Amino acid sequence: MSLTADEATADVAELLFLEPGELDRRLDLREQGLDSVRTMELVDRWRRAGVSDISFVLLAEDRRLERWLDLLREMQGGGAAGAAPAGDARLRTCIATVSLGGTLAEKLDAAAAAGFDGVELLDADLQGSPLPAADVAARCAELGLSIDLYQPFRRAEGLGAAEFDDALTRFRGELDVMAELGTSSILVVSNTEADADPDPDVSARQLATLADTAAARGMTVTFEALAWGTHIGRLSEAWDVARRADHPALTVAVDTFHLICRGEGAGTVAEVPTEKISLVQVSDAPWRTGDLAQWSRNHRCLPGDGEFDLAGPLAAVLAGGYRGPLSLELFDPDLRRRDPAEVAARGAAALKKLVDRAGAGV
Structure with a gap:
């Protein structure tokens, strides 16, 4: 060595x-x-x-x-921290709590029973639960689940100076919640409002400030381009801003829905250094036209139940040495009406099958 x-x-x-x-x-x-x-x-x-x-x-x-x-x-x-082959037990999996119906306690039980290593915790799930953050952390520990990420933090970049000061105050409050949860990463999503500043350097400076604030508390920021983001709607655009920010506590998320519906794929993923990818979110979807936000919020289904090529982008991530977490993030009203244990179990099986398929390209 x-x-x-x-x-x-x-x-x-x-x-x-x-x-x-x-x-x-x-x-x-x-x-x-x-x-x-x-x-x-x-x-x-x-x-x-x-x-x-x-x-x-x-x-x-x-x-x-x-x-x-x-x-x-x-x-x-050349072990686990190098290129992780598909199907390797060291590839961590998690599920976003928004994927499941039921109470937060039921969602956590379902995730653990299905064999996921951790969860992405939706802020609305925490706020709607009678359990305080510390008790949620304790329950996850009992179940053997990590809280891999707290999400989402909106309206965070592309802001005027006065509003960004307010956003920074909100952000510090979210870091307080994360400290109680015992999680160290927060998902910041791109600005979707019409008044967002188009200058990528403004977004980069503001994201760097958020990353500085998080890093001072031993935490990190994961930045995600929402497909309907006003100026940052593609992975390539999110990476451009993160590259400009050049902060060690700032990384990007790869979300297969946002990636594919905006016409990007494995080639785009391969352009992002693996060490700057801290989360990969997976969902399938049928091809549709029209409003991207409604498509995303109502039609993101289990891998294999839609029409997207998920194996190509995932193979590119794994070939670069990504170690996880690999997260199942579904937005499907029908699935949320079903037993969360059933959906989590089906999700774990679909994710494993997808990882096995992606291995052909690793």
Whole structure:
């Protein structure tokens, strides 16, 4: 390996003004004094040492030194942190709670029973639940589920200065909720209002400010282009803004619906560096014409039940070394009327079948 475990441990210890032997490998490094700024410094050091795929987002997933050393070993030895073959157990799966009907408690039980590793938690599901955020976190822990992402945060970029100040206040409030949930990533979606500023540099500066605010609390921002976004409606446009922002705590989401319905595909995905993709959302859909938002909110079905080519884009993601989470995000009123356990089980099976198919291109 170009970077040994001893060297990595020494790097961490140096930033904390400790001796390597004083570090607790099983304790969250934040509790030992390692903040986000120092974590970013480690990312820079380890990239210069040859671990080119290391990122702030990967380190933020689990902040124990023992996990970081495993991750570095895997990345340099061709293991889980390298290109993950389709069907590999290390590819994490999750399901968005918006995909299922029922109460939040029923949705979590269904996700766990179906074998998902985690959930994307919709803010409306949390707000509509009698369970406070801390209890939701505890229930997920009991079920063996991670909360991979909290979503969505709207009206966040392309704003005038005064409104962006208000958005930043709202954003800090959402970070407070995330701290109670124990999750570290928030999904920010592109501006869909007619008055959105068209200047990509404005959006980039505002997203960088959000990422700075999140990183100060050990959190990250995942940016998603909604297909009906006023100026940012394609993955290529979201990546252009994220590239301009150039912030280690800012990544993009690949959503198969938004990608395909706007005419993009595997080639677009391949242009985004894998370390800058922190979420892949999967759904199928029938081909339709007309309003994109209504198409999205009412016709996003299980993989295999629609007409989209999902295997091509997913194969491109996996070929680049993406490790997850791979999330099932459905918007289908009929599915939400059904037993959430049934839908989650069908979803897990459909996702596995899709990953197996995508493996032909890996």
